[in-house]
Amino acid sequence: MKIVPIDLGERSYDIEIDQNALSRIGAAVESLGSVSRVALITDDNVEPLYAEVASQAIVERGLDLDAIVVPSGEQTKSLDYAEALWEQFLEIKIDRRSVAVxxxxxxxxxxxxFVSATYARGIRYxxxxxxxxxxxxxxxxxxxxxxxxxxxxxxxAFHQPSGVLIDPTVLNTLSDxxxxxxxxxxxxxxxxxDENFFAYLEQNTEKVNARDPIALETVISRCCELKAEIVKKDERETSGLRALLNYGHTFGHALESRIGHGKLLHGFGVALGCSLAARLAFCLAQKGDDRFSDINESWIARQDKLFESLGLPTRLRDLPAVVGVEVDCSPEKLVELMSTDKKTEFGQLNFVLPRKIGDSFLVRNVSVSDVLDALHLQ
Ligand SMILES: NC(=O)c1ccc[n+]([C@@H]2O[C@H](COP(=O)([O-])OP(=O)(O)OC[C@H]3O[C@@H](n4cnc5c(N)ncnc54)[C@H](O)[C@@H]3O)[C@@H](O)[C@H]2O)c1
Ligand SMILES: [Zn+2]
Structure with a gap:
């Protein structure tokens, strides 16, 4: 078992990564004290796989439980489903002493x-x-x-959970x-x-590809630690530090909107986006920008190799094979999408770019011609 403490003053909690995490849900909820009821919320793919173990763990502790199943898929993250859950919470008598899972x-x-953050002005979850x-x-x-x-x-809303329980073995049923x-x-x-973590991934690709639960405990806990360190310093995304989590995301979001959300999975867009961001840093290095003096072709090849050994695309030309259709991702079209993205500040093109493996920073207002050059390198 690994524990990642999330240190946020009175909102502190632990992330537990453990192969028996599901059967520990009841004990974790009970440990909060004075719990009136529990609402277990899941989707229709996960329900037949894991709801029984989770429910069992909750009722075993003598807690009153209702399970609510929503349809799987992004369209469920809507006002209609939020309202349906608020109504169901009212029906099953969820109150401020209740806990959602x-x-x-x-x-x-x-x-x-979101429903826990807003129902009755916020309940624990x-x-x-x-x-x-x-x-x-x-x-x-x-x-x-x-x-x-x-x-x-x-x-x-920003609403910290009372705890996070992660069982890496549930990933065995996840699609490839x-x-x-x-x-x-x-x-x-x-x-x-984190360069050491990058090297760990390079040395353990076989175990990671095989979903080895021990390797996954290490992988998941390190990712949670890295995100937690940043969240701790910028909990509400005010200082801009949280933007550092967005390596690969400027290009990735443009690819997702070009190809269609859902058709290109976010993580595939991120892999391509990191590969493009590395090339952008390389282009800037070639033009004499000494912030990127460590970025060379072998550095790019090292990053590409890790993505590829984990079955992820690094070239725009790989896209038709990934999404199953021909796509027009011309550099000009992608730049246009990046410039009109709702999250783009003042029409500026901002990127998290690498200085070296494990070290990156936010670069604001990159010129369109540099971005086009990087895209043409693909
Ligand atoms: N809050 C944040 O900070 C944050 C950060 C990143 C992404 N997100 C959001 O996360 C969402 C995407 O999450 P996701 O990728 O988990 O998608 P998802 O919740 O749609 O899950 C993907 C699919 O896997 C199925 N599934 C889930 N667990 C399974 C299991 N163990 N075995 C078999 N099938 C399983 C689901 O039913 C679904 O069909 C997006 O809406 C995105 O905006 C939020
Ligand atoms: Zn992301």
């Missing part, structure tokens, strides 16, 4: 977290993430949200694509924040 991927975590992406990213940091029809994650998408974020952490 979000059992599922990032969709369930974000939705159940646990995250029990069941996708790799949720285990290393969305369950950490207290961001909860639903989507508006035209803008993802536009309505939400969803698992690899999570690995896109995993490599991002190493490449942008």
């Amino acid at each position: 979000a059992l599922g991927g990032g969709v369930v975590g974000d939705l159940a977290g 646990f995250q029990v993430p069941t996708t790799l992406l949720a285990q290393v990213d969305s369950s950490v940091g207290g961001k909860t949200a639903i989507n508006l029809p035209s803008a993802k994650n536009m309505v939400g 694509d969803q698992y690899r998408a999570g690995l896109g974020e995993v490599v991002k952490y190493g490449a942008s924040l």
